[in-house]
Amino acid sequence: MISYVKEANSRACSLLKTALAEAYPDISWGYSERTGASFSNGSGSGASWIYDPIDGAYHYLMGLPLWSSSLALVVNGETRAAFVYDPVLDEMFTAVKGEQASLNGREIRSSDRKLLEAAVVATTMPSFKFDGRDATDATIASIQKVVPAVFSLRIMASSSLQLAYVAAGRLDAYWSMDGDVEDWLAGALLAEEAGALVTNAESGNFTIGDKSIVASGQNLSTQIAHLLKKETEPDNGG
Incomplete structure (x- = not known):
């Protein structure tokens, strides 16, 4: 294959x-x-x-x-x-x-949705064999944080296409932790030029070489960033 x-x-x-x-x-x-x-x-x-x-x-x-x-x-x-x-x-x-x-x-324009609980978001599940445990564990942890807060999660294979769907407003947000930057470059520019915000998972500006990417409509960007940032913070039982 x-x-x-x-x-x-x-x-x-x-x-x-x-x-x-x-x-x-x-x-x-x-x-x-x-x-x-x-x-x-x-x-x-x-x-x-x-x-x-x-x-x-x-x-x-x-x-x-x-x-x-x-x-x-x-x-x-x-x-x-x-x-x-x-x-x-x-x-x-x-x-x-x-x-x-x-x-x-x-x-095309990105989503103008305001309510996180109404958002349809997407991510990519890494291949454990090729991407390794760190990327897989980070993705699973991020899903556990995001899913309870949104309307629905979709996982749809192609990273570049999911970023294009954010640009077209078909998805409200997309994030990935697998470090597959060559699949992000085109989609990231599409999302930006359609009005979406594109960062890394630490909420910094997305640049070539980053190991994560987050693209979302302007209204949801801060809320999505907060959820993903929580993923890296200690739980403390709270």
Whole structure:
């Protein structure tokens, strides 16, 4: 199964890399865990394309929906352009830094929901085998804190697509603790340009290299941050 995904990734990367090199010869091909190229956590200078052909690989393998492809343009450590494509629904989410995010050419906005108890939120459950115990334990602990306070929790495979759904107002908030930054770059810019707030789990500004991400509508940002911050504080029986 893993070999099949790697083959599909390699094929997609080859096609897109060739096309982008022809159209934008001055932009380099950046890091992807799936392709093995180097990116250095975005700390280097210059412009790079960061591509994940299959975000939500198990869904792709099993013929399930909710997987996507994501592409981000990173310039001097800052994401400047974002593309998240859902092939199943033929939906293309796009954003450029400082401009409005869009879905298939139509402007989108993040949720304006005010009540946390009415919020539909989402997260990603890490793979214990690949992401390890720390990421898995942190995610489970965060779910235990968030679920009692919200209307509903959804776990929908692709990180980039769930961030795009925050941008489109389909989800009120999304968070992840698995450190899979290449899957966050495009979606994070989409959410920001659609009016959402994007931070890390410690409530600091989200940057390339962070191990966590939180994206939510403006009205819920403080409330979601408080819940996740509680996850790192001692319980003290209270």
